[in-house]
Amino acid sequence: MTTDDRGSERARSFGAVAAAYDAGRPTFPAEALRWLLGPGRLQILDLGAGTGKLSAVAAALGHDVVAVDPAEEMLAVCRQVPGVDTMVGAAESIPLAHGSVDAVLVGQAFHWFDHARALPEIARVLRPHGVLGLLWNKYDTVVPWVRRLHRAMIGEDFLAGSDQFDPMPVLLQSDLFAQVETGRFRHWHDLDRGSLRQLALSHSRVAVLTESRRESVLEQVDAIYDGTARPPEPLRMPYFTDCYRTRPSDLANYQRTLDAPVAPPL
Template sequence: MTTDDPGPDAGRARSFGAVAAAYDAGRPTFPADALTWILGPGRLQILDLGAGTGKLSKVAASLGHDVVAVDPSEEMLALCRRVPGVDTMVGAAESIPLAHASVDAVLVGQAFHWFDHARALPEIARVLRPHGVLGLLWNNHDTVVPWVRRLHRAIIGEDFLAGNDEFDPMPILLQSDLFSMVETARFRHWHDLDRNGLRQLAQSHSRVAVLTESRRESVLEQIDAIYDSTARPPEPLRVPYFTNCYRTRPSDLANYHRTLDAPLAPPL
């Protein structure tokens, strides 16, 4: 799903299917070091929840893990199915179509802020094994760089100026009695794009996707101007990112509740 949207908004949440191709082409991947930090050694059974087009699933599979990707958007999963070694299922965080205690890790990249947390956290705790891990990841633009700051402002709009464009999951995790201590880490990486790729990056964000055609074209004209004044073709434009990571494990209470659960999730 997406990093750009810190609040529940059903219209924006449903916008991703229509821009699945742009999302897959324009959005960055995740650094392998971030997943290694979350998952540790060994081959694990992993659920990529809110998997979208499989950006995170692809990295996890490349590290040798067994991955099932779950997302509510059939359009997004159609692209995710192209990733070798990844199984896909249509489903939601609030009703995960997996048996209890069936995975070693749940990864959520760019999607946790879309969840109904009161319903999703018990579901995540239910499918995790007793010593499993929940890892949340967000890619965020490095807005210290002036042209990236202009890019971010063009995409995010007023929320950027108000300073509230990034979602912080820490209060939700700390208030939950289903998870234990939360650890954090940050990793830097870059995403190389050409002119059309930078356009697709902008189009993949829900704030742009739900605009009227004229307003969306105005945003894309700003994106083109940023590319033309910054890029040095034929070299790609390197977009710098920070990946913010959160790692936590099921609490003793969650492990106790899991033993009382039915073996299968409610039907979707």
């Protein structure tokens, strides 16, 4: 199996673990969305929305949100989030009109996109002066038990950075987006023994393992919880949320006017 095949298999695995993803994954800090979006009520596309973790925060801040994801299983969970509309679709073929949203947010998903196809689509649906915001929740592996947990779930190669993705080269090489700004926000996610297991199961690397290897990972995760947690207090997982903010370039705005008029507000 090639590296690309393994990546495709991991990307497809998320639909099968939608419940685990929703139970185990953290939300995103509201401060990060305020930094990305600024004031005012906006029409937002949450692209690669999954179970709606990011959509829920945006809707709670008063924005109008449509969540798009290729996995119907993920969207079935997302539909339970108040104030969020959902559509099945992919980043490479977004089911929205030209210039129809003020912002496109991508939480924990941009690295799965075919960027050569997705970036023109994102630029197409953004209004002039719209915002593209990318977010990743990352474990604070300076904490020893978090480092052990990450190694158990992701594997030894994470220490060499092979599981990390830097969107800056992709954005800077595109002529469709302008200057990129970055921000980092600290937050915590409270877990019990069961939800820590769900967090492990939600990782694509774990989801595609054989049953025996997956059970071995879960046994390691249980051991880390038992050696670290102090019930009934929750186990507080420390995260950093890394954010990237950019806007369509003049070229992207010009191309959009050639393709079609900007859509009216939804």
